Amino acid sequence: xxxxxxxxxxxxxxxxxxxxxxxxxxxxxxxxxxxxxxxxxxxxxxxxxxxxxxxxxxxxxxxxxxxxxxxxxxxxxxxxxxxxxxxxxxxxxxxxxxxxxxxxxxxxxxxxxxxxx
Numbered sequence: 517x518x519x520x521x522x523x524x525x526x527x528x529x530x531x532x533x534x535x536x537x538x539x540x541x542x543x544x545x546x547x548x549x550x551x552x553x554x555x556x557x558x559x560x561x562x563x564x565x566x567x568x569x570x571x572x573x574x575x576x577x578x579x580x581x582x583x584x585x586x587x588x589x590x591x592x593x594x595x596x597x598x599x600x601x602x603x604x605x606x607x608x609x610x611x612x613x614x615x616x617x618x619x620x621x622x623x624x625x626x627x628x629x630x631x632x633x
Contacts, residue, residue, distance in 0.1 A: 530598055530601065530602045533595075533598055534595055534598055534599050534602065534611055534614075537591055537594065537595035537598070537614065538595065541592055541595065541613065541614060541617045542613065542617075544584055544587060544588040544591065544617075545588060545617060547584055548581045548584045548588065548624075551578075551581035551584065552577075552581050554574070554577050555574040555576075555577035555578045555581070556573065557571035557572055557573060558571055578628075582624075582625075582628055585621045585624050585628075588617055588621045589621040589622060589625065591617075592614045592615075592617045592618035592621060593618065595611065595614040596611070596614050596618060599614065
């Protein structure tokens with residue numbers, strides 16, 4: 517029997533790129549949720565009438581979160597294209613995080629552009 521030397525030394529460049537895009541997309545998502553939570557109006561408890569919403573949404577912070585959604589969408593698309601090009605073996609899987617972030621960013625853009633305007 518011929519012994520074949522293992523030449524692979526860990527993940528290749530495409531796999532590392534997919535991992536980097538996954539981590540970066542989570543960072544974008546955390547920043548987006550942070551901006552949206554800061555832009556929400558505050559809740560004030562009124563003993564007579566219950567829980568009241570005070571104030572309005574901060575449009576400036578919502579606009580910043582929308583600006584963060586575009587790079588998240590583009591990053592997710594690029595990551596999924598890279599993942600699809602790497603998807604050649606049976607053991608290769610699509611990155612669930614990139615798919616989730618793609619649909620989440622697409623849903624946020626559709627909500628903001630179609631429903632809100």
